[in-house]
Each structure stands twice: as structure tokens, then as C-alpha cells.
Amino acid sequence: MSSSQNKDYIAMWFQARKAFGIGDRMNVGLLNKTTDDINWFEFSHSKMDGLGGLTTILREHDYPCQDLPQIADKIAPSNWQQIKMLFAGGKSNVAKKIRWKTTFPDYAATNLADNDNSTQYDNSTQYSNSTQYSNDAPIVNTYFTxxxxxxxxxxxxxxxxxxxxxxxxxxxxxxxxxxxASQQDYYWLYPVNLRGALPNTPETGNCS
Structure with a gap:
């Protein structure tokens, strides 16, 4: 097995973002549709994906989440295949800067001690309720009838x-x-696949 197949590239990506001040906290919530209250659970995205977080919560509530989906790939792409994929889609020279209709003061700068009562999971998926300090803006939610x-x-x-x-x-x-604001190009960034052929990883992990 090659050394490249043993690397968790998704975890490396999340770690690299931290140098730019971008955290990897992932929030998954259970919604009480009667009161509209949400019980938030926190996970480290470098250790698991969204489906893994949701599965962890549901299993602890005795909901049967078995046989999580995997893709058909059995081995990681070769170095040559990875190079080909880098150039397959071309490269845009348009500046990736968004112009918003309205901007607001930085939430992190004005709410340094915003209390966030949530449940945090550690590596063993055990958790404890505690008051945390967060610089993230409050999460707004809605749901369809x-x-x-x-x-x-x-x-x-x-x-x-x-x-x-x-x-x-x-x-x-x-x-x-x-x-x-109108008259501009903008982009959505999203992972193509987080459940790839990386061997020896937990079923709830970022398996790409």
C-alpha cells in the first residue's frame, strides 16, 4: 500500500485552513418542531463528515443507522490521475471576491464572549454539556412543513x-x-466526495 493511500487528505485540508483563521467546527442539531428549539452538537470536521456527525447523534438516540454509504472506488487515484484531474476543469482568472448588497460589523470583533451552550464530541464521540465561547454568528434555521x-x-x-x-x-x-450585488461572477465551493477509498478509517470519518 502506498504512503499516499494512508494520508487523510481531508483532515490535512481542514488543518491547513486553521492557519487562515478558519476553524473546522461542524454543528449538527436536533430540532424540536413544537418549540423550534435546537439542541446543537459540535464535531470536528477534520475527524468526521456531516453524515458521520448525524449518525453519531441518531445512534445515541437508538435510531438504527447501519451500513453508511460508500463510493464504488476501491483504491485511491494514482499520482498521474490526480495530476490529470487538476488540469481537467481548466482555471478561471476571475478574481474570487464577492460584492454583497449589505455588509455588517464583524461578529467575532463585537461578540468576543458570546456564550454557546452546546454539546461537544471528542475523538471517542463521548460528549459533555458545557458553556463554550464562540466567535461565530448565531445560526438561523427554518424547516419545511x-x-x-x-x-x-x-x-x-x-x-x-x-x-x-x-x-x-x-x-x-x-x-x-x-x-x-448584481453583475458579478461568484462561486460555490464544495467537496466532490468525502467518502472515498482511503483504507483503515472509521465509517463516520472523512474517507477521501
Whole structure:
């Protein structure tokens, strides 16, 4: 087995971001639809992906989450394949700078002691409730009713796309119309796959 197959590149990526002040905290919440309260759980994204965090919580609530999805790849891509992928999509020379319709004061600078009551998981997925200090802005949430969910599914089917594709399309349109200044290029950054062929990793981990 080559040394490249033993490296957790996703964890390395999250560690590299920390040098630029970008943390890897990942929040997963259980929503009480009666009160609209959310019980937040925190995970380190360098150690597991979102599905891993959700699975950890659900299993502790006796919900059967077995056989988490994996991709068909059995081995990591060779060095030559990785080089080809780097150049396959071309490179944009457009400056990646977003112009917003409205900007606000930096939350971290004005809320240095914002209390965040949440549940933090360590490496063994055990947790304890404690008061933490966070520089992140509060998370705003909403959810669809059963009738709204059925209507969205009908629209996705009408346009012959998967439900997630339709939701991301709607999210993109809302962000562009409500938050961004007009006449500009903008980008979405997202991982293509976090559940790849890296061997000897926990099933809830970033397996790419």
C-alpha cells in the first residue's frame, strides 16, 4: 500500500485552513418542531463528515443507522490521475471576491464572549454539556412543513432532477437575488466526495 493511500487528505485540508483563521467546527442539531428549539452538537470536521456527525447523534438516540454509504472506488487515484484531474476543469482568472448588497460589523470583533451552550464530541464521540465561547454568528434555521416538502418534491420531479439538486438550485437563486450585488461572477465551493477509498478509517470519518 502506498504512503499516499494512508494520508487523510481531508483532515490535512481542514488543518491547513486553521492557519487562515478558519476553524473546522461542524454543528449538527436536533430540532424540536413544537418549540423550534435546537439542541446543537459540535464535531470536528477534520475527524468526521456531516453524515458521520448525524449518525453519531441518531445512534445515541437508538435510531438504527447501519451500513453508511460508500463510493464504488476501491483504491485511491494514482499520482498521474490526480495530476490529470487538476488540469481537467481548466482555471478561471476571475478574481474570487464577492460584492454583497449589505455588509455588517464583524461578529467575532463585537461578540468576543458570546456564550454557546452546546454539546461537544471528542475523538471517542463521548460528549459533555458545557458553556463554550464562540466567535461565530448565531445560526438561523427554518424547516419545511410536510405539505411544503411534498410540493418541493413534486417540483423537483416535474423538472426531472433529484431533490437535492432542486434545493441547491433554489438556494443559489435566493442567495444571488437577496444577498449579492448584481453583475458579478461568484462561486460555490464544495467537496466532490468525502467518502472515498482511503483504507483503515472509521465509517463516520472523512474517507477521501
Amino acid at each position: 410536510q405539505a411544503e416538502t411534498l410540493e418541493i418534491k413534486k417540483l423537483a420531479k416535474k423538472h426531472r432532477v433529484a431533490l437535492n439538486i432542486y434545493l441547491f438550485w433554489a438556494l443559489n437563486r435566493a442567495v444571488a437575488e437577496q444577498l449579492l
